């Protein structure tokens with residue numbers, strides 16, 4: 001079982017991701033996007049960073065790398081795919097998931113710890129949790145505000161595709177707890193299949209006990225399924 005952590009020019013969380021996955025006993029390796037997916041790929045992580053300097057829109061250029069067609073094919077075959085932060089932006093820009101991540105309401109880069117409420121605990125990424133559980137993980141982004149049409153938002157809700165929402169420490173969905181102004185406090189969503197997920201917060205930065213919190217570990221274990 002090997003998780004391919006795909007590195008684009010400007011990715012900067014690929015090493016952290018491999019380290020966090022390895023710490024959990026999950027085999028993972030960095031894969032340069034031009035090299036294509038290795039044969040033995042059993043999971044795919046799109047890591048955080050600033051692919052192509054976030055030019056045009058964050059994730060827009062990486063989404064057009066030929067490897068993303070392979071990622072889509074693998075996702076269609078049921079290979080788990082997790083996009084984190086810039087990886088979430090790449091996932092949404094490539095159509096793996098709905099909506100878009102746009103400039104934070106503050107118009108600033110924000111680096112802070114946030115609380116997330118588990119909205120759907122019946123997915124590979126959240127099966128260690130119960131619905132309504134609150135976890136604490138870091139965010140670090142300038143373009144993390146989730147935007148989507150009302151119609152598509154209703155579809156996401158109806159299909160249980162909302163994975164995490166920003167909340168306060170008690171699980172309340174307040175405006176103050178929504179760091180970037182995301183529609184419906186949405187922090188993470190599922191693709192058409194629950195084996196595909198994207199989220200703006202960084203579970204890999206909350207996995208190793210010595211770097212501040214371990215609440216993200218149980219998200220990454222989704223790759224074990």
Ligand SMILES: NC(=O)CC[C@H](N)C(=O)O
Nearest residue numbers: 048049085086141142143
């Ligand atoms: N940590 C990251 O992945 C950075 C996210 C992103 N490129 C932004 O600032 O919006």
